[in-house]
Amino acid sequence: MKKIILSLLLSAVIYGAIAQATQEYRLDTTATPVSNSYYSHLTVIDGRMNPALGYIQTGAFNTYRILTENISLKEQMTELFLKTIDNTAKDGNLILYLRNFSFAEITKATSEKGYFSFAADLYGSIGTGYVLIEKMDTVVVVKGLDVTKKMLAESSNFYKHFIASALSKLPAGSEILSTEDIANTVTREKRKLPLYNVDTFTNGIYYSYETFKHQQPDYTNFELKYAGDMPMRISDKTTNKKITNTKNIYAIVDNNRIFLNTVKGFVPASKVNDDIVFKGYVNVNADQKDALVTSIMFGAIGAIIASSNNVELHDLMLDYNTGKFISAKK
CATH class of the missing domain: 3.40.50 (Rossmann fold)
Structure with missing residues (x-):
C-alpha cells in the first residue's frame, strides 16, 4: 500500500x-x-x-x-x-x-x-x-x-x-x-462544403474525407447491423457478406447517423455549432504525424502519451480543411 x-x-x-x-x-x-x-x-x-x-x-x-x-x-x-x-x-x-x-x-x-x-x-x-x-x-x-x-x-x-x-x-x-x-475564412470556406450545409447527410460508405465533405459516397449498397446504437456489422446488400476490410473506410452515414473510423472502431459523430464533433480514440504513437497532432491537441501530456504508444479517448472534432481529428477544446 x-x-x-x-x-x-x-x-x-x-x-x-x-x-x-x-x-x-x-x-x-x-x-x-x-x-x-x-x-x-x-x-x-x-x-x-x-x-x-x-x-x-x-x-x-x-x-x-x-x-x-x-x-x-x-x-x-x-x-x-x-x-x-x-x-x-x-x-x-x-x-x-x-x-x-x-x-x-x-x-x-x-x-x-x-x-x-x-x-x-x-x-x-x-x-x-x-x-x-x-x-x-x-x-x-x-x-x-x-x-x-x-x-x-x-x-x-x-x-x-x-x-x-x-x-x-x-x-x-x-x-x-x-x-x-x-x-471570416472558416465560415466562408465551410459554406462551400456540402457537409457543413446540410441537415440530412447522404447515406453511404466514404473512403476519404474528400468524398465525405462533398457528400459523395464511394459505396451505397451496404447494410449496418447494430448492437444498441453502435454499428457492429457492415455487409454488402447484394451478397449479404460481411465487409471485413474496414481500415480504408473514413466514415459511414446510415439513416442520417454519422460514424467515423477511429483506431478502435467506428464512433458516432454529430454536427454541433457548425462543427462535426465526437468522442474518439486517437492512436498516439511516436511517428511523425501522430506525434505532431498529439502535441498540438494535448500539449505536454500528449507528448507523454505519444512516447508510450497509447490509445486514448478524447473530445474531438474534424478539421474541416484536412479531415484530421483535432481537439474540440479550443
Missing part, C-alpha cells in the same frame, strides 16, 4: 511539474531589409483552430515545457515584417491569415526529432480588396541529439523567408476578398 501511495504522489508531482513548466516563445526579429517591396503594411489575422504552440524538451532530463506567447505572435510577426522592409517599399498591404504555428519534440534512445508546423494564407492588396498570393501548409523536421534550439531557430528562419519572398510577389488569383471576408 505504501508503494502505491508513494507512486501516486510521485505521479502527482510529475504531472504538476509538467503542467506548470512553460517557456516563452519569441521569433528572432533580426532581419536584412528587402528593397523595393510591393508592400509596406502587414495585418495578421489569427485564425488558428487551436492556438496552442505545443511544447519543447529542455535540460539533461528532457523536461517538457509548454510554449507560451507573452508577446502575441501577431505582434512578433508584424515587428519582423517592419524590419524586413526599407524606405523604398511601395504602399501595398498584406494580410496574413494564420492557420497553424506549433511545435513538438519526440525523444528516442539515441536521437531526437523536432517538428515545426506552419500553415497560413497570404493576401496582397488590389485596390480596396485582397487577392491570394500564397498558401502554405508544411511541417519542418529537425533531427539530432538535441533539437530544441535548432527547431526554434528554424521556425524563425522559415517565417523570415516566407515573408521576405512574398514582398516581391504580386497577387495572381482572381477572387477578390475584403478584410472581413478573410477574417
Whole structure:
C-alpha cells in the first residue's frame, strides 16, 4: 500500500511539474531589409483552430515545457515584417491569415526529432480588396541529439523567408476578398462544403474525407447491423457478406447517423455549432504525424502519451480543411 501511495504522489508531482513548466516563445526579429517591396503594411489575422504552440524538451532530463506567447505572435510577426522592409517599399498591404504555428519534440534512445508546423494564407492588396498570393501548409523536421534550439531557430528562419519572398510577389488569383471576408475564412470556406450545409447527410460508405465533405459516397449498397446504437456489422446488400476490410473506410452515414473510423472502431459523430464533433480514440504513437497532432491537441501530456504508444479517448472534432481529428477544446 505504501508503494502505491508513494507512486501516486510521485505521479502527482510529475504531472504538476509538467503542467506548470512553460517557456516563452519569441521569433528572432533580426532581419536584412528587402528593397523595393510591393508592400509596406502587414495585418495578421489569427485564425488558428487551436492556438496552442505545443511544447519543447529542455535540460539533461528532457523536461517538457509548454510554449507560451507573452508577446502575441501577431505582434512578433508584424515587428519582423517592419524590419524586413526599407524606405523604398511601395504602399501595398498584406494580410496574413494564420492557420497553424506549433511545435513538438519526440525523444528516442539515441536521437531526437523536432517538428515545426506552419500553415497560413497570404493576401496582397488590389485596390480596396485582397487577392491570394500564397498558401502554405508544411511541417519542418529537425533531427539530432538535441533539437530544441535548432527547431526554434528554424521556425524563425522559415517565417523570415516566407515573408521576405512574398514582398516581391504580386497577387495572381482572381477572387477578390475584403478584410472581413478573410477574417471570416472558416465560415466562408465551410459554406462551400456540402457537409457543413446540410441537415440530412447522404447515406453511404466514404473512403476519404474528400468524398465525405462533398457528400459523395464511394459505396451505397451496404447494410449496418447494430448492437444498441453502435454499428457492429457492415455487409454488402447484394451478397449479404460481411465487409471485413474496414481500415480504408473514413466514415459511414446510415439513416442520417454519422460514424467515423477511429483506431478502435467506428464512433458516432454529430454536427454541433457548425462543427462535426465526437468522442474518439486517437492512436498516439511516436511517428511523425501522430506525434505532431498529439502535441498540438494535448500539449505536454500528449507528448507523454505519444512516447508510450497509447490509445486514448478524447473530445474531438474534424478539421474541416484536412479531415484530421483535432481537439474540440479550443
